[in-house]
Amino acid sequence: MIHFISKRLKHSLVLLFLASLVCFTLVVSAPGNVAVLIAELRGAVATPGYVEQVAEEIGLNKPLLMRYVDWLGDAVRGDFGISYRTGQDVSADLANRMLVTGILIAGSAAIATLISLALGFLGAFWPYKLPDRASRGLALLGASTPTFFVGALMIYAFSVTFQLLPSFGFAGPQSWILPWLTVAVLPAAVLSRVVRVGLEEAMASPFVLTAKSKGLGRTTILFREALPNITPLFINALGTQVGLMTATAIIVEPLFAWQGVGDYFLAGVRFRDFMVVQACLLIFLTFFIVVNLIVDLAVLLTDPRIRRQWS
Amino acid sequence: MHDEPLLxxxxxxxxxxxxxxxxxxxxGVSYSVRQGECLAIVGESGSGKTVMNFAPLxxxxxxxxxxxxxxxxxxxxxxxxxxxxxxxxxxxKSVGFIFQDPMSALNPVRRIGRQIAEMAELHLTMTPRAxxxxxxELVKLVGISDPAARLRQYxxxxxxxxxxxxxxxxxxxGEPKLLIADEPTTALDVTVQAQILRLLKDVQRRLNMGMVLIxxxxxxxxGAADNIVVMYAARAAECGPVDKVLVNPRHPYTKGLINAIPRKEDPIGSEFRGLPGVPxxxxxxxxxxxxxxxxELAVATCSRNRPPMVPTGDGNVSVACPVVNQGKAAA
Structure with a gap:
């Protein structure tokens, strides 16, 4: 177990380093010159001379390798530099925003888990009957509706029409519900299929015949025999979906005027604010890697066959 | 014996x-099993022996x-x-089942102890601890060494x-009265087959259960059965006590089956004796x-009327073959 964790941690560090290289390369090779934008932002006329001066000032003229080493060296110490646009400390900005995005993703993941298990079990309990067809239809609808549209529908339904929930802002649990639901729709749809198909497959296994021969009822078999068998599968799929939620956050946070990492990233991209973009990318990648690590550990705990290889 | 058979x-x-x-x-198959008795049901794959025992339950x-x-x-x-x-x-509770492939018959992610104990909870209404x-006790009964450790394993x-x-x-x-064992040794190593069969026979006798051995x-x-039913293409061909049927098979199919068993005297490299044709x-x-x-005995009437199971008069042996039964009548 310890061996497994230390090995996976080492892998993760290597992965993170490679990821940082990719982020940096992507960002510096993006078109556009931030020095021009900064010059304009300062209200000056962007003459070539002034732009050159700005570039020199913010270190754009240093060799790429130097810039990368400087940036990474600071980043591992938690210093992501100063935003070109606002002049604020990126790390300080991110600290607050990570909490916001964390709340968004945690809540959505929980909701997606509950909804997908409910829909999946509904389908597995009455296979090919009405509940199954309904849950399949919902899944298809949920998986094929774009998230920004889902968000707009949520606002239209719950804020405008029924006036139950606030349409934007980050002010306590009531204002969290709509963003949570919006982000949860797609993963819930995808995961419900994972649950439904996984359960059907498990219910066709020979050990379910054994369970039936023991005199266990269908509900007991579903929960006691089939569910533990699909748990590792479900955790894997959930991990992927949670990782992808960072991408959804970029769409949903601006929609609900949440000052999260996704919103920060979008603002950074618009302004070629490399410091912000790089920091956000690195945070997203770290999050993805950590989620994967947790998934592997959880699978290890839920599947004795895999556990054995590492003990 | 008792009047009423178990099954x-x-x-x-x-x-x-x-x-x-x-x-x-x-x-249209008939058979019965009494308490303490073992009935073997024999037939090739697809002859209906498993369905016959599983479907009614x-x-x-x-x-x-x-x-x-x-x-x-x-x-x-x-x-x-x-x-x-x-x-x-x-x-x-009344019927215990044993399956062909033990590699897939147990739930891979649940501990063995739980998989056994839940039966006692369900059928003997025991507390989880009891x-x-x-x-x-059961793991000891089936002859497994280090039983306490096994219960915690997967x-x-x-x-x-x-x-x-x-x-x-x-x-x-669940303390059943009847065991249905569906090819319990087929998926096992040859050396282990004999041990498992001996164990089954032993517990069946000791607990005085009826057993259907497919x-x-x-x-x-x-080695194990008292009576036998020979199945061919969904129907019973011959049935009776094992010592009679195996020693003196009457139905041409039973004869063919027994003739197909390789013998000691067969020269090395000789072909297996099979039955011509396919089911x-x-x-x-x-x-x-x-x-x-x-x-090879077939006459014109064979493919017209379905032959009924007819007692031969020789110690409960019945055969569904008009030619054999005719011959007996004539003799």
Missing amino acids: NVSNLTVNLLTAKSAVRPVD GLMPTGVTTILSGSVKLEGRELIGLPEAEIQKLRG AEARAL PHELSGGLRQRIVIAIALA THDMGVVA PTLGAPIRGCAFAPRC
Whole structure:
């Protein structure tokens, strides 16, 4: 177990380093010159001379390798530099925003888990009957509706029409519900299929015949025999979906005027604010890697066959 | 002996309907098992031996409609027409099942102890703690070393033979009166087969249970069974006490089966003696005797009328073959 964790941690560090290289390369090779934008932002006329001066000032003229080493060296110490646009400390900005995005993703993941298990079990309990067809239809609808549209529908339904929930802002649990639901729709749809198909497959296994021969009822078999068998599968799929939620956050946070990492990233991209973009990318990648690590550990705990290889 | 057999099957017919097809894997078969008795059901793959025993107890795959006719009486209680909820109560409690492949018959992600103990909780209404103790007893009963450690293990940590012992322990946990063992040794190593068969025979005698042993291994039949039913293409060809049927087979199919067993005297490298032809498919209804196309004794009437099971007068042996029965009548 310890061996497994230390090995996976080492892998993760290597992965993170490679990821940082990719982020940096992507960002510096993006078109556009931030020095021009900064010059304009300062209200000056962007003459070539002034732009050159700005570039020199913010270190754009240093060799790429130097810039990368400087940036990474600071980043591992938690210093992501100063935003070109606002002049604020990126790390300080991110600290607050990570909490916001964390709340968004945690809540959505929980909701997606509950909804997908409910829909999946509904389908597995009455296979090919009405509940199954309904849950399949919902899944298809949920998986094929774009998230920004889902968000707009949520606002239209719950804020405008029924006036139950606030349409934007980050002010306590009531204002969290709509963003949570919006982000949860797609993963819930995808995961419900994972649950439904996984359960059907498990219910066709020979050990379910054994369970039936023991005199266990269908509900007991579903929960006691089939569910533990699909748990590792479900955790894997959930991990992927949670990782992808960072991408959804970029769409949903601006929609609900949440000052999260996704919103920060979008603002950074618009302004070629490399410091912000790089920091956000690195945070997203770290999050993805950590989620994967947790998934592997959880699978290890839920599947004795895999556990054995590492003990 | 007792008047009432433990299991009495008469004229059982099973029709299976799927979305696309209808088949009759069991066609008018009768047999019975008394307490403390072992009945072997022999036949090739697809001859209906498993369906015949599983269908009346509701162990059919979902998506298949099972239509039963005839009569299946367990301890005098008619199973055909009994609602599934009632049959569910009998499974595990009155009838224990042992399956062919112990590698897949146990749930891979649950501890062995739980898989045995839940039977005791369900059927003997024990507390989880008492059920654990019962599981330990059972694991000892089926001859597993280091029983306490085994209960904490998962199926993949055990060998095939040990797993089959666990499956047997599960089948025994509800204190059933009847065991149905579906080719319990087929998936095991040859060396382990004999041990498992001996164990089954031993627990069956000790607990005085009835046992139905489904197999296609004549060695297993000779070693374990009291009576035998030989199945061919969904029908019974011959039945009777093992010592009579194996020593003096009457039906041409039974003869062929026994003749096909390799013998010591066979020269090394000689061909196996098989039966000519292939068994019929179960889709089409069969007129007359199902074995007639492959039978060397067949006469014209064989493919016209279905031969009935007729007692031969020799110690409960019955044969469904007009030629054999005719010969007896003539003699």
